[in-house]
Amino acid sequence: MGSIITLSIVQSALELGFIYALVALALFISFSILNIADLSTDGCFTLGCAVCATVTLAGHPVLALLAAMAAGMCSGFVTAFLQTKMGIQSILAGIIVNTGLYTINIAVMGFASNVNLFNCKSIFTWAKESIGGTWYKLIVAAGIVVLAGIVISFFLNTRLGLSIRATGDNPDMVRASSINTGLMITIGLCVSNALTALSGGLLAQYQKSCDINLGTGMVTIALASLIIGESILGKGSMIKRVLGVMFGSCLYRFIVAVALRLNVPAECLKLVSALIVAIAIALPYLKKQSAFYQQKRKAKAKNQEYIEEIKAEIATKEGGKA
């Protein structure tokens, strides 16, 4: 094991795991709670990355993260607006916004397809100076995600949070109890897209660059993290579910890191991701199936005894007749 998993691999897997956990948290809100498949996630992630990179380049690393969140919020608002006010189906609304964002993202980066942030101040360089050592990146990433997790799990237990959860759970009931479902969807998508963009922004500062294709497949990866977390930690209180999402994200990065370590070529990474997602989603079902087969096998042995008993009964009756 030692040769495959080194400390630095664990470290970088955790760093990326925490950064991408924010997207998984975003999908937790839109997909698990609001029951909306928000396909604008890919574009929104790149939007956060692009906005953050541009503002960081101008010399304001903290403001850059806030700007990324604000941009994400706007994107979420547009997606929600198309759904709730324009009567466009949620999946279509996501795709439309995602397509539009491509142009916007390029424009944000000054009509270039990538931006480099070498020698720029970022919250990671700032952490390096003030914390030092080799763990500073992890501390920053984990700190931000834990903070976001606490805020989200607190928020989801407020009355507004309860209303948002009920909107995804039973819209009929929500309308009948005087809650504006359109408003709840809008707030939910704004919060979730702000998280997606924050994740993109953090990644821009982490890897000191931004690329227009950065967000491709992000929705699949985040979904995988979400489902890994939910199938391992299960569903329970909000805090438990939020922790599950973070755990799932780190585990996913870990699997990818091991795959890379096993000399899987980088070009194959998307295929590996897709496989992990498929397995993660299928796992709960397979678990159920194997439990059923075990039950069937046990029952078969027992039922065979019953069949023998019945046969014996018939035999004694027939013996009596004869």
Add this chain to the structure above:
Amino acid sequence: MAEKNMLIMKHVTKTFNPGTVNEKCALKDVNLTLKEGDFATIVGSNGAGKSTLFNAITGTFFADKGLIMLDGEDITYQKEHVRSKVIGHLFQDPLKGTAPHMTIEENMALAYLRTTTSKNAYFSRIKSADKKKFREQLALLDMGLEDRMKQPVGLLSGGQRQALTLLMATMVTPKILLLDEHTAALDPATAEKVLDLTKRIVAERNITCLMVTHNMHQALELGNRTLMMDAGNIVLDIAGEERKQMTVDHLLEQFAVHAGKELDNDRILFSKVEEK
């Protein structure tokens, strides 16, 4: 008596799918006035417009023509979520009134949300005083739900969910309570219990109430008025002495007279056979 009119419907008309082969006139020039504290039962054949009448009041759709006033306020074009602040609505399907993946406590907190008016209350959490209040109200149901407040509502039986929905719909006294066959999907014993609870709550707080039923005895015994609907119209509206004298057979005759045909509702006919 200086009783005030709680609900006034004037010439309310609704046509679904106008201009197509599926055109259906669900409400035809409906006029209805309910006084405060009125408890009216509604009977009628399938597709007579009973649920459509309720949906027009709750604002699931807007009426094509006509006026709807609730407690002196014109709500004809008020949005559904705005008017539902003061309307309680129970459906036949017990699953419709509660959020299955949220706990009993959280569901009740949602219903309780109607009481709060100030904006910052949206960020408040369930207080222990609220929990105590929820517990007391659940204890009144006598279903043991007060000890299961942390459990998701999806684990409850249909009857328990319907009782909880009733509690939630009346947590803030509504101006009007609409009961759309709310006991029809429950087993007889549970239906009885939910109905008793309904009677008690409505009587205690003098709630104006409309109730759809397919049980002709219930239609005549419960409340103080009986309405009969057919083809989007209220064809019969009886109260007082006339209602007291009315028998189930007579009611069916009346229906034949007003609608010009026999009552074609399987469940009503079944219930008639059962009770004979």
